[in-house]
Amino acid sequence: MTKDQHTYLIKQKAQELGFMYCGVSKAEFLEEEAPRLERWLNQNMHGQMRYMENHFDKRLDPRLLVDGAKSVVSLLLNYFPEEKQQEEDNYKISKYAYGTDYHFVIKDKLKELLHFINDEIGEVGGRCFVDSAPVMDKAWAKKSGLGWVGKNSNLITPQVGSFYFIAELIIDLELTYDGPIKDYCGSCTRCLDACPTDAIIAPYVVDGSKCISYFTIELKDQLPQEMNGKFGNWVFGCDICQDVCPWNRFSKPHQEAAFAPHPDLQHLKKADWQELTHEVFSQLFRKSAIKRAGYNGLLRNIKFVQGTTKEEN
Template identity: 65%
Template structure:
């Protein structure tokens, strides 16, 4: 089967499994990104995320992560929703965490795609990842033409914006690569202007240690007091730089049942959150990515916001 037929059939099957966009890149050393990553780490922009320092060589060369890799297949899975929390005073949760944990949901679809490829195309070796390995997923998605990395460092798809989970298959199958597209951010600085903590220190550079998502999810210690009043009421993650991005006017509402929020989540009031019990936390977030911060972590965030 010719390479072009591989692409057509893989795209078709991936879309059948719920993926919105699929792109292909040649697996190779990322020389330019290696320098950028090295500089980002040396500046300490990863804060307490020490895992970012690990496996540097694998991050910049997928062939060192999965031996024999020839092609990186990048896939985007939509999570955009128009549903919002009903109480305007309630502490806010990032919309990507409304439903079931995306790691499990998307990885199951990836596994189905990989098994299908082995059955339909032939003997293929490789691995698949969803935000769970030292892979520069946004870089590979950009290289495969699925969008460009915006000034807020999120991937922006020209047709449907940036509310996507990025996944990838590293395979030993040689498939003709797709080229990147141009950057369409232009002179816009809405994301930079809107960031409450000034985490986007310059276009295309985010100091992760200043990001609200970092403070509310990654940081295990106490949140620094100097950040008081700068979180715009976010208790888990932050959507501000995406909410203000003009390209997200093209976002389409997802139709993934697993991403529907728990029936109680959006209706919980400020009072409900302040009085959240461990039992209620387990019930609402049983299969959610919010479990990553644990009950104690979420309550720390709520208290820091001054809501209790």
């Protein structure tokens, strides 16, 4: 089989597995991203996400992650829900966290894809990556033509929007490579205007340490008092810069059963959140990404948004 045939087979199987899009780029050093990443880290825009400082070289060169890597296969999996949370008398969590933790769901699909490649094409070495290793997923997806990186630093895809997960297979098989597409943000600044914590400090530059998602998920300390009143009702993550993006008017509900929310989640009121016991938390979010914040972290966020958090002396 030729490179074209191999590429076609992989993309066809990815579609069968439920991935929305699949694109391929050459595994090489990310020259354009290197100075940008270094500047972002030097300006401490990663806050307490110290893991972002680790494996700087591997983050920029997939050949250091997979011996003899030739191709980065980027995949998008839709998570836009059919039914959103009730807005009234409720606290908000990011749409991506409604159902089963995406790491489990996507890892299984990627393993199946890699298994398929070995069965149909031959012995191919490679690794699966879902946001838990030093891989610049948005950069690779952009290189493979799956979208452009918008002013809110999210990957945006024409006719689809940005409510999807990005994953990769890095393999030692040469394939037919796709090319990047144009940036269609134009003069729009809706995401910059809407961010309540001013985390988007300039078009295409997000100070991660000012983002509501960072505060409610990554930050393990007390939440800073200067952010009081700026979170709205967000207690895990934040979708504001995506919700206001005009491209997300094209978002269509996902077909992934595992991403369906726990039935009780849709009926929670603010009082239920405030009285959440460890037992109910474990039951509601047993396989959820919300476990990353933990029970105590979620309660801290709820109290902060509720306005009951007092500055410690």
